[in-house]
Structure formats: structure tokens, C-alpha cells
Amino acid sequence: MDTERASIALITGANRGIGYEIAGGLGRLGMTVVVGTRDLDQGKHAAARLCDDGIDAQAVQLDVTSGDDPAAAAAWIDAEYGRLDVLVNNAGISGARLGQLPGSVDLDSLRAVFATNVFGAVAVTEAILPLLRRSPRARIVNVTSGLGSMTRMTDPQDYFTGLQANLGYAPSKSALNHITVQYAKHLAPEAILVNAADPGPCATDFTKDLPGVTRTAADGARIVVHLATLEENGPTGGYFNETGPVPW
Ligand SMILES: NC(=O)c1ccc[n+]([C@@H]2O[C@H](COP(=O)([O-])OP(=O)(O)OC[C@H]3O[C@@H](n4cnc5c(N)ncnc54)[C@H](OP(=O)(O)O)[C@@H]3O)[C@@H](O)[C@H]2O)c1
Numbered sequence: 001m002d003t004e005r006a007s008i009a010l011i012t013g014a015n016r017g018i019g020y021e022i023a024g025g026l027g028r029l030g031m032t033v034v035v036g037t038r039d040l041d042q043g044k045h046a047a048a049r050l051c052d053d054g055i056d057a058q059a060v061q062l063d064v065t066s067g068d069d070p071a072a073a074a075a076w077i078d079a080e081y082g083r084l085d086v087l088v089n090n091a092g093i094s095g096a097r098l099g100q101l102p103g104s105v106d107l108d109s110l111r112a113v114f115a116t117n118v119f120g121a122v123a124v125t126e127a128i129l130p131l132l133r134r135s136p137r138a139r140i141v142n143v144t145s146g147l148g149s150m151t152r153m154t155d156p157q158d159y160f161t162g163l164q165a166n167l168g169y170a171p172s173k174s175a176l177n178h179i180t181v182q183y184a185k186h187l188a189p190e191a192i193l194v195n196a197a198d199p200g201p202c203a204t205d206f207t208k209d210l211p212g213v214t215r216t217a218a219d220g221a222r223i224v225v226h227l228a229t230l231e232e233n234g235p236t237g238g239y240f241n242e243t244g245p246v247p248w
Contacts, residue, residue: 007135008081009228010073012036012064012124013091015046017204018143021221022088026228027055031086034077036062036124038069038091064091064120070127083134086228089121089176090143093169094206100168110168117172122179132192140187140194141227142180144239148173148198151247177239177248184237193234197224198241 009026013019014035023033027050035050035057037043043059050057058080062073077084093116099109121142132138147170152158177196184194199220207213223242227234239246 007031007085008034008077008083009086009088010034010036010060010062010077010084010128011088011090012062012120013038014088015039015042015059017206018199018202018217018220018224019088019090020046020050021217022090022143022224022228023050023057024053024055025218025221025225026086027053027057029225029229032056032058032081034084035059036064036073036091038063038066062124064089064124065115070123073124074127074131077128077131082131084128084131085135085137086139086141087125087128087132088141088143088224088228089124090224091120092117092143092206095168097164097166100166102165102167105167113168113172114175117169118175118179121176125183133190137232138190138192139228139230140183140192141224142176142194142196143224144176144180144196144198145170145173146198146200146241146246148175148177148196149239149246149248150174180239181237188236191232193227193230193236195227195230195236196239197227198239198246199223200241 009031011023014023015037027033035043035047040061047057047059060073063069095113096109099106152160180196201213202215202220203213
């Protein structure tokens, strides 16, 4: 617990939804949390709510698709804390559904989804890595989705196979899964653990058009908090939801 108390965590897209609950979960373990947000006022509002709950929280400007924000956020964290222990790449968008349907593809729509869900996570990780390397037990968690599982998507018994085809969001999460594996491979010698977390369906703004989603954002945050606080001998390069490993 003393180690957790000293830890600093950055969560992207933490002003609302699952990201906000991840910040709350890590904060309640005693971590200092940095709320990455593309609208600094919203981030400050979220950080103030976390502080009201007794959590040490601050906000930083971080649009993951911005050419400048990742480096500027890293510089701010460096000046404020001198290192980072946990990075959670949570920011994500689903994008316009019609533009992701085979036969109706809008390439700009696909580019926007990949810019946030894939290249945004890579840009933030690259900018933050020097700070993580100063931590005695750095962890990276990429928030993916079960929809990124090619095994589930092609399993005739899985309800995913009955979903409308999608060339944007689902493949973006498959790409994020693979990027997780590549970072894990590269950072294993430095004992930086990198894993992909599938929060499962949660009732957030993200799913507001989907009926029957009863799990909360806090439910989805649990596996992320778990992977962000793994012990030294914990897994790396894995893909997990709250029940265990997810097939790739
Ligand atoms: N909800 C689910 O059922 C579900 C299931 C599986 C996976 N996920 C994944 O979980 C993550 C969080 O989803 P959620 O349900 O919490 O969604 P949400 O309520 O829509 O929140 C998304 C968050 O990402 C932020 N964001 C979007 N684009 C960004 C950018 N360019 N830079 C920085 N922040 C950005 C949003 O900021 P703004 O407030 O500025 O828009 C918001 O804070 C996503 O990666 C999503 O793919 C969700």
C-alpha cells in the first residue's frame, strides 16, 4: 500500500465514463491521478470531483490526436512529479457507424477512429515512456474491447458474429491489442508490464444507443485497475476482461 501511495497515474479520456472510474479506482488505492482530457475545463471539473472524494487528482490538457499535447502533457508531468508509474490509454471513440460498413465506407470516418484508438495510444505511450522508465514498477494498460477479438468475432457460437460488420472500431481495437503485444515484448527486459483490458459492455455515453447494457462504468474500470496494479511477477502482453484472458 505504501508503494501505491507514492504512485502517479495518467489516464487519458478520464473526464467521464470508464476513464473517470479508473481514475477513482486508482485514486482510492492511494495513487495520485492525472486526468488526461481534451477539454481542460472538463478535466478540472472531474479532478475537483475526485478531490472531493479524498483523491489527489489534477488535470492535464491531452487530446491524444493532437500533434503537440502528448509531449506537452509529458513535460507537465515531468515538471510536476518527475516520473510516472501507470499509464492508462483509455481515450476512445466509436465513430460514425454507417461510415464503417463495408460498401458504405467513409475513409475519413475510419481515419478518425484509428487516429484516436490506435495512433493516439501510441503517441501518448511514446511521449510518456521516458517518465515510465524512471518508475520502479511501471505499468501500461490499453483499454481495448471484446470487439477487438478476432477469435470471438469469427466464432459461430459467439453473439459477436451476429453483429453488423464494422471496418473501423472493431479493427482499431484488434490493432491496439497487437500494439500492446509489441510494446510488452519490447519493454519486458525493463520489467514494464503492458496489457490490454476489455472493460466489457458498460452503460456510458459510448453505449447510450444500445439497449440492455446494465453494467456500470465502475464495473468496467475494475479490470483496468487490476492490470494497472499488477505485482512484479504479473503477466505482460495479455488481453483480459474481468473473468480472465480473452482469446485474441
Ligand atoms: N462503454 C463500453 O461498453 C465499452 C466497451 C468496451 C470498450 N470500451 C472502451 O472504453 C474506453 C472508454 O469508453 P467509455 O465507455 O468511457 O466512453 P465515453 O463515455 O464516450 O468516454 C470516452 C472518453 O474518451 C475521451 N476522448 C475521446 N477522444 C479523445 C481524444 N482525441 N483525446 C482525449 N480524449 C478523448 C472522451 O473525451 P470527451 O469528453 O472530450 O469527448 C471521454 O473522456 C474506450 O476506449 C472504449 O473503446 C467501452
